[in-house]
Amino acid sequence: MIxxxxxxxxxxxxxxxxxxxxxxxxxxxxxIIGQSGSGKTVLMKCLVGLLEVDSGQVFFNDRNFSEMNFKxxxxxxxxxxxxxxxxxxxxxxxxxxxxxFPLNMFTSKSLEEKKERVNFCLNRVNLINVENLMPSELxxxxxxxxxxxxxxxxxxxxxxxxxxxxxxxxxxxILIDNLISEITKEYNITTVxxxxxxxxxxxxxxxIVFLYNGKLWWQGTNKEILYTNNEExxxxxxxxxxxxxxxxxxx
Amino acid sequence: xxxxxxxxxxxxxxxxxxxxKPEKKEVFRKQIITEIDFLGLDSLGIVAVLSVFMGxxxxxxxxxxxxxxxxxxxxxGFTTRQSIILEFSPTIISLILAGKVGSRIASEIxxxxxxxxxxxxxxxxxxxxxxxxxxxxxxxxxxxxxxxVISIFLGLxxxxxxxxxxxxxxxxTYLYGIQYCFKGFEIFYALVKTAVFAFIITSVSGYTxxxxxxxxxxxxxxxxxxxxYSSILIILFNLILTQLLLG
Numbered sequence: 001m002i003x004x005x006x007x008x009x010x011x012x013x014x015x016x017x018x019x020x021x022x023x024x025x026x027x028x029x030x031x032i033i034g035q036s037g038s039g040k041t042v043l044m045k046c047l048v049g050l051l052e053v054d055s056g057q058v059f060f061n062d063r064n065f066s067e068m069n070f071k072x073x074x075x076x077x078x079x080x081x082x083x084x085x086x087x088x089x090x091x092x093x094x095x096x097x098x099x100x101f102p103l104n105m106f107t108s109k110s111l112e113e114k115k116e117r118v119n120f121c122l123n124r125v126n127l128i129n130v131e132n133l134m135p136s137e138l139x140x141x142x143x144x145x146x147x148x149x150x151x152x153x154x155x156x157x158x159x160x161x162x163x164x165x166x167x168x169x170x171x172x173x174i175l176i177d178n179l180i181s182e183i184t185k186e187y188n189i190t191t192v193x194x195x196x197x198x199x200x201x202x203x204x205x206x207x208i209v210f211l212y213n214g215k216l217w218w219q220g221t222n223k224e225i226l227y228t229n230n231e232e233x234x235x236x237x238x239x240x241x242x243x244x245x246x247x248x249x250x251x
Numbered sequence: 252x253x254x255x256x257x258x259x260x261x262x263x264x265x266x267x268x269x270x271x272k273p274e275k276k277e278v279f280r281k282q283i284i285t286e287i288d289f290l291g292l293d294s295l296g297i298v299a300v301l302s303v304f305m306g307x308x309x310x311x312x313x314x315x316x317x318x319x320x321x322x323x324x325x326x327x328g329f330t331t332r333q334s335i336i337l338e339f340s341p342t343i344i345s346l347i348l349a350g351k352v353g354s355r356i357a358s359e360i361x362x363x364x365x366x367x368x369x370x371x372x373x374x375x376x377x378x379x380x381x382x383x384x385x386x387x388x389x390x391x392x393x394x395x396x397x398x399x400v401i402s403i404f405l406g407l408x409x410x411x412x413x414x415x416x417x418x419x420x421x422x423x424t425y426l427y428g429i430q431y432c433f434k435g436f437e438i439f440y441a442l443v444k445t446a447v448f449a450f451i452i453t454s455v456s457g458y459t460x461x462x463x464x465x466x467x468x469x470x471x472x473x474x475x476x477x478x479x480y481s482s483i484l485i486i487l488f489n490l491i492l493t494q495l496l497l498g
Binding site: 077088 | 370371
């Protein structure tokens, strides 16, 4: 479980996160949603330690991450995997080398064992015969899948996904969503996804956190979000004509 | 002024992160070898061409300026050697490398920053500054002095070639000139300068790349800043080291 307690973060005079206290449960896909500029990415960066919070704390299974030094954080970071918006694959490495990278850095496994693990992870994300390709030779969806394979290579306890569907077609988006959801349940991972994709919200939103103007505005499940009376949420969820039509026809 | 102090402070803090124990020795060793290839051997061609032409031009200019019968002909070899060893090879070649290698380092690390590859390293628990910059510094400090020794040799060769082809002096006179009053310390001076310049090029370009913010435009700026800052510091440290070692 990941927990943030009273997190505040500002840039200059601009308060981006205002006293955010929220829990992200293990074995669930936890979604952070909100409009652009609502503080989703900043919250995720604060959770993983890429940004330091101004006040408040972040806990990983009751371990206070905010008060740890670099060495202590490193141990927790070995339990993290992250899927970045653009994939963040290393340009100069092949697909196989990218997935093998954390294994090379942090394990003393033999080459055969590492290759076996790489093949397992690539198969898990439904990628076959791509080991020797360079990231520049992959499509957007394939890059995301390789990135997921790299993120799960070390058997993480915590998986962070920053806008996993951005730039993907609807079909591939669903594939990526389902893949993340399956992996979360299969390995009992605490997954935190930062998104503004309504398909993801409805399909895989076990626990949804809605941010509005840097504040935690609402929290609930994908069932509850469709029937809430909260004005700000409704203006976000039913922003498209299609969603409004579905609501008016009570589908 | 405040911005300069801020940059110096950020640079020192970055260097504190760079000079830490590498995550895995085996990976680190491989990285150094790769960087020696990319930063050093890849520059051999341009260094060779520049050195031969620099030596040639120096010899021609010296020959042109010693019309007086009171000045011995071996001065052509002597002057070419002194100019190449003391200034042209270590400083001019380092300035060229600041352009070639510095821009490469800054744009490579800058691109990794804007495409979140550095964040990916940090999330894995890797000290990204150490992982990305230290192998480049070590590789350049090791390989650049070797490049400069090659440059000195080729510069002298270029000077000899034009002197012979232009019938200015004989091979024996040229060889006498390049051995005349030779002090081994001058080679040491050239190598120390080169090693310091190599450190400046890699660390400063690494710094400008590492703190890139934004997109493609900023990567270009980081690359330009890396080259400009490195070049200015090379000129400054050239003066300081010359005063310290020869003054």
